[in-house]
Amino acid sequence: xxxxxxxxxxNGEFLPLREARISPLDRGFLFADGAYEVIPVFGGRPFRxxxxxxxxxxxxxxxxxRDPLGPDGWRTVCGRLIEANGGGDQYxxxxxxxxAEYGRxxxxxxxxxxxxxxxxxxxPRPSTTQLEQGAACITTADIRWSRCDIKSVALLPNVLxxxxxxxxxxxxxxxLRDGWLTEASASTVHVVVDGEVLxxxxxxxxxxxxxxxxxxxxxxxLGIPHRATPVAEATLRAADEIWLAxxxxxxxxxxxxxxxxxxxxxxxPAWQRTFQAFQDHIRQLAGTPW
Numbered sequence: 001x002x003x004x005x006x007x008x009x010x011n012g013e014f015l016p017l018r019e020a021r022i023s024p025l026d027r028g029f030l031f032a033d034g035a036y037e038v039i040p041v042f043g044g045r046p047f048r049x050x051x052x053x054x055x056x057x058x059x060x061x062x063x064x065x066r067d068p069l070g071p072d073g074w075r076t077v078c079g080r081l082i083e084a085n086g087g088g089d090q091y092x093x094x095x096x097x098x099x100a101e102y103g104r105x106x107x108x109x110x111x112x113x114x115x116x117x118x119x120x121x122x123x124p125r126p127s128t129t130q131l132e133q134g135a136a137c138i139t140t141a142d143i144r145w146s147r148c149d150i151k152s153v154a155l156l157p158n159v160l161x162x163x164x165x166x167x168x169x170x171x172x173x174x175x176l177r178d179g180w181l182t183e184a185s186a187s188t189v190h191v192v193v194d195g196e197v198l199x200x201x202x203x204x205x206x207x208x209x210x211x212x213x214x215x216x217x218x219x220x221x222l223g224i225p226h227r228a229t230p231v232a233e234a235t236l237r238a239a240d241e242i243w244l245a246x247x248x249x250x251x252x253x254x255x256x257x258x259x260x261x262x263x264x265x266x267x268x269p270a271w272q273r274t275f276q277a278f279q280d281h282i283r284q285l286a287g288t289p290w
Contacts, residue, residue: 001124005085008119009077014084017119026115028097030104032154034115035059036095038247039078040123043286044087046078047247051210056094059151065098068114081120089123091248095153124248131275134255134267135171135244139236140164142175142182148205161185172244174236174257177205181231184244187252188212189231192241192270196225211245218277224270241268251275 008017027033037056040047053074057067069077078092099112144157162185165173173185181200183189188209191198197219202208219226236242240263242254251274253267267275 002122005090005120005122007081007084008117009081010117011113011115014080020117020119022115022117023100025102025104026097026100027110028095028115028153031106032152033063034095034097034153035063035065035151036093036153037151039092039094040247041082041088041090041092041120042123042282043089044082045285045288045290046082046092047282047285048210048214049075049078049290051213052247055151055208055210056096060096062147062150063098063152064109065096065114068096068116077118081118085120089125090120091123092118092120094118097153126250126252130252131267134253134262136169136256137172137174137184137242137244137254138165138168138170138258139176139233140173142177142205144175146204148182148207149202151207158185170256172254174242174254176233176236179233181233181236182206183209187244187246187249188215189236190215190243190245191231191236191239192243192268193235193239195240195270196227197270198231198235199226199228200231201228209245211247211250214278214281215243215245215251215274218274218281222273222277224273239263241271243271243274251278 004017006016007014008020010020035056037052039052053071060067081092095117097115099114101110101112140161161173165171172187174189175182175184181189182205200206216226242262244252244254253271255262255265255267
């Protein structure tokens, strides 16, 4: 993974990332008491700025926090951060924690100044090999907490699940709960069966994905049938195609699952059409207001 870009934002100040410091008493550090977003930037333009920050505001509300900046404040911060780091293709990571109080207090929740942090990094783009060969994944039990719809910084289970996939020679862990597909450790999962794309409906077990929304819009434009519906493990394993969708992963074809080929073991035709439509969409947005 490439190193982050040099300029960050912390509590109202733009500064070198290597000089950014927070208190060890910050509740994000002590309790994972915070939320975050990751926003891809194509050609200096944040992708789906509105939905990303609407989701951040919702996550904070579910954590009983008010968004400290609001859409206009975030727009200013993001624009200046992108410019300070040279524009082009990058991604932004933004995080809000409840802040730092003097001590370690479970409850009541303190009314203190929020810690607001953001930095930028080069945007990873899929290589020719990845596009031609697709990704290998494993399945594993979904061991995460019961509010996966909140984009919380409490990501230890996700990290351990992803590491399990890496240890098995894959790149992502696809999660199952009581015999039903939820999502992957850091991606939405789409399953293609008989030409129809199936995606588990949003619930407390699934993060509502912004890239998922893009995929659904593209499928509508392409005339490819799509349904939000529960997906059984047996359906997942028998799928003609499986895709992953995420902010920094775009749309990735899964070609091996638990060591077995998915479909013919190569990226399928529905993925080919949808991926190309995604690239066309990015190009059409270049230079437009955000």
